[in-house]
Amino acid sequence: MMLEVKAIDKEKIKPWLTAMLEETKVIAPEQSHGDLFYEFIDSADEAFLGPYEAPPWMSIKRFFFPQMDKILKYKRGPGGIQVEPVVSEMKRVIFGVRPCDNAALSFCDKWNTADGLNDIYYLKRREQTTIVTIACNQPGVNCFCVYADAGPFAKENFDIQLIDFGDQYLVEVGSEKGKALTEGKYQHLFKAAPSDADKKRFELLLESKGMFHTYVDQRSVTEKLKKDEVPDMLWENMAKRCQNCGGCSYVCPCCICFNVVDKEVSEDEGFRIRTWDNCTFAGYTNMAGGHNPRGEKKDRFMRRYYHKLYYEFDKFGERGCVGCGRCTTTCPGKIDMARVTRSILTRGT
């Protein structure tokens, strides 16, 4: 649902970011060694504002679910052990979020509130974050968000969405948090949306949708998995190429598995830390006594796809893949979401 639609001239983006930086932390795509990353910026000049193609190398997942996150602190004292939560309190704006990453947040929101069990570490950070997405007019070569129902323009769950209209951006305000970034001291930066905004938006969306190079028919794959129609040999052959490197899940904005470990900083003090984990690791399911229900690489590999495309879809009505294409860029075995689903549909009969 849209609260308001406005516009902003491109030359006002930097003053807007500068004003934001006066009152909050800002994360934006930043170029580093020729690659693009979402990073905290200190000045508006550091933000990379396009032209956009492939999404930044890593998703925004780490700002909500850090790769290593201290969740508890414990301390031994004369009165016994004290344990307290370590909850991050930091207001921030993430600027220039890709629609795929925004859709992945919707998915993570569902996971982190599922079964009436709320993960406060994720939700606290979520609450304190304002998301400003930039619609993609130029999808990257590995992108397939359009087939995952996640892009190239964000449909919901953003606070603000910017759409590139040439010398200005259309500004779609999606929430009260977003509204706050266009009012008060920011108000003078904005102007009314052009009168033909709807038509222009429609044309740009259509144009962008026509520019995808990667086609993935997730719906048909889900059906095939449900019916167990994919031959074992195909799984076997694909799994052989998995290096158990974990790259796919680290770059994936929808991969939410974690491990938990304690780290002592002194004899009497330490932290409980949760870290990213990966279901293609053999240790992921290893049990005391040496029994490993998914000791075979094939089972672990299948699990990744069954989980994303079938189980999660069954549970939430959403798949654990938003089509960002990052696993295509990353996987050394070339057994990424796009290629695996294509193999399943073309060879998996």
Place this chain on the structure above:
Amino acid sequence: MENLYLPQIAVIKKIAQETPDVKLFTIEFKDPEKFTAYKPGQFFMLSVFGHGEAPISITSSPTQKGSIEFAVKCVGSLTAELHKMKIDDEIGLRGPYGNGFSADSLKGFDLLFVGGGIGLAPLRSLINYVLEKKADFGKITILYGARTYDDMVFKEELKAGWRKSAQVITTVDMGENLCDGNVGLVTTLLPKAKVNTKTTKAIVCGPPVMIPFVLKDLTILGFADDHIISTLERHMKCGVCKCNHCNIGPKYVCLDGPVFTCAEMKLMTREF
């Protein structure tokens, strides 16, 4: 908002050496207000600060108020640290988690318990519960197998306590069985138990290698799939269905289990 991962501090009140590598810990919450009712078959995430958390089944009966017992086998880093702990040392507890056994669904039935190794721990919670409410249940039979006589947990109860009101037969895989002489796998006890499969519900817990064999033999004896109940174990990191480690197909052992009927387990065709 409640913090799913924040453990409550609990204090070790008693330690008994059950076998060379299993200890029985009696635990009380430091703040007695934190004690919550639990069901047999549920588990807690037990913290040894500095060494992490592990899922451990409740082995005491829910009728035991104020304290909780855990039987823990020393198999790795956390369990080894726990085994080094002394009375009045503090640990952390989160839970209880999991569906647990539904005692109501067992009422009126004869009960056949089949346990292997440390798998007797979660069964013991239910055994002591039903023995206390004996009028609600029919004939009770307990079959237990351990690797050796030394590895038998809860020997006092197996040899004496439970025998007062239940049929108890034990076996060992190897060596001498000073309890009742039987040597062989736990499945060899099934014909000896002579239960009426129509009026009996079987409750099974043991190492992953044991369970499929027991389920198969129970089925051959004539047990219906929904009369066989088992508890499953998986690697767990959260207990609250967030970490993703414990899935069997679309089911999560921490939330949907760990107790499943054989009928439910037969639907779990995918391990992945």
